[in-house]
Amino acid sequence: MTTLAITPGDPGGIGPDLCIQAAIEGELDGIVIADPEIIKRRADILGLPISIMHADDFDPDRTRGVIYVDPVASSNPTNPPGISDPINAGYCLESIECALHGIEAGRFRALVTGPVNKATIRDGGFGSFTGHTEFLRDFFGLPEVVMMLASADCRVALVTTHLPLSDIAKAITQERIETITTIVIEAFQQVFQIPHPRIHVLGLNPHAGEGGHLGREEIEMIRPALEVLRKRHPDIHLEGPLPADTAFTPAIRSQADCNIAMYHDQGLPVVKYHGFGDSINITLGLPVVRTSVDHGTALNLAGKGLASTGGLVAAIREAKRLTT
Numbered sequence: 001m002t003t004l005a006i007t008p009g010d011p012g013g014i015g016p017d018l019c020i021q022a023a024i025e026g027e028l029d030g031i032v033i034a035d036p037e038i039i040k041r042r043a044d045i046l047g048l049p050i051s052i053m054h055a056d057d058f059d060p061d062r063t064r065g066v067i068y069v070d071p072v073a074s075s076n077p078t079n080p081p082g083i084s085d086p087i088n089a090g091y092c093l094e095s096i097e098c099a100l101h102g103i104e105a106g107r108f109r110a111l112v113t114g115p116v117n118k119a120t121i122r123d124g125g126f127g128s129f130t131g132h133t134e135f136l137r138d139f140f141g142l143p144e145v146v147m148m149l150a151s152a153d154c155r156v157a158l159v160t161t162h163l164p165l166s167d168i169a170k171a172i173t174q175e176r177i178e179t180i181t182t183i184v185i186e187a188f189q190q191v192f193q194i195p196h197p198r199i200h201v202l203g204l205n206p207h208a209g210e211g212g213h214l215g216r217e218e219i220e221m222i223r224p225a226l227e228v229l230r231k232r233h234p235d236i237h238l239e240g241p242l243p244a245d246t247a248f249t250p251a252i253r254s255q256a257d258c259n260i261a262m263y264h265d266q267g268l269p270v271v272k273y274h275g276f277g278d279s280i281n282i283t284l285g286l287p288v289v290r291t292s293v294d295h296g297t298a299l300n301l302a303g304k305g306l307a308s309t310g311g312l313v314a315a316i317r318e319a320k321r322l323t324t
Contacts, residue, residue: 003058004030004319005070005099005108011035011079011088013297014307015114016042019067020050021305026064027313029320030112031055033099035091036069037077045081045303072098081303084117089124092116093135100139103288110289110319114312115297118162130162133283136290145285146183148258149268149294150318151275154248155258156267157184157284168263172204172217177225184258185229185236187284191322192257200247200256201226201240202266208243217262278310280318289322291315 006028008015020043022028032039036052043050055070074091102108113132121129129135137145148157159180160171181199188197202208203222205215212219222241230238239256246252247259248270261267271279272294281292293311301307 002107002109003060004110004112004316005102006030006032006112006316007092007095007099007114008032008034008039009114009116010084010092010120010297011038011074011076012081012083012085012302013115013117013299014302015297017046017081017302017305017307018114018293018309018312020046020048021307022309022312022316023050023063023067024048024065025309025313027309027316028067029060029063029316031058031068031070031102031108033070033072033095033102035074035077036071038074038079039067039069041078042081042303046305048305070098070102082299084120084297084299086120086124089121089126092121093126093129096132096135097139100136100288109323110291112312112315112319113290113292115293115295117297117299132281132290132292133161136283136286140287142285144179144183145283146180146187148184148282148284149271149279150282151271151279154253154271154274155256156271157258157260158262158264158267159260160263162264165263165265169204169217172221172262174221174225174228177201177222178228181225181229181238181260182232183285184260185233188257191284191289194257196235196237197257198237198255199239199258199260200242200252201238201260202244202247202262203241204262206243206245208241277308278314280311280315282318289319291319291322 051066058068072095075087079085133147188194204217209215209218218241279294283290
């Protein structure tokens, strides 16, 4: 069976640290798509004894203390830790593209991504970049994909992702809710092998609109979408719209395989509170499996040996599990 493609992300962030430390721990089960000079320099800064070998020499029985690299040249291989350099924006995206082409060619079985700095990539000349999720959607020419964060006991998918709060209400339509929920249902059935997933859909407004007194999106958008979806998927348990302030209490959360939140900061703080550092990001609706760490570049930790590998290791293990 083929192995994973792993992109470290921003050369100035903790992504290279995580790959190196995970290799030392024997947990870096995959090929790192990166500039080997960046990995070498970071290992020297960290003072960690790592062997860097070419991807062609990959040996699944020899991963502890070894990083297998499929080389991609960066514009600034001397990029120091703690500095997110826009000149390497193209390199970050090229690494992802190389990994995806490798998956398409059958060299890799799934993608695991490290953190990138969205502002740096935009400043580096890629002004439309808003994140891995949207980049992967556009790479495959898909109309829509879904961002989902998952901890040990909570999964949250998003109807909208990286939007200003002022734009969210108008972005939420009945059609969009139907589309996102359908992608979630199909992903749980096909990728997670849960034939009858239990889906909880949150309201947008406080108290799920309080019968229209605190907003009408639940009445005009969310409820009609759920009615259509229940007819389309009679064997799926669809609950909602639920008030977001009680949907994540232990008793209610335990009854859902996935919660669908209307916007980024409605649902993701809960997942990160429960499992930050060990929770992961999974993109649903792609023709490939993609997992990621749940955190950013952590420039303040880069090169200091202080970063936890928990999220990267969890992302690697989940990518393997979902493709076995």
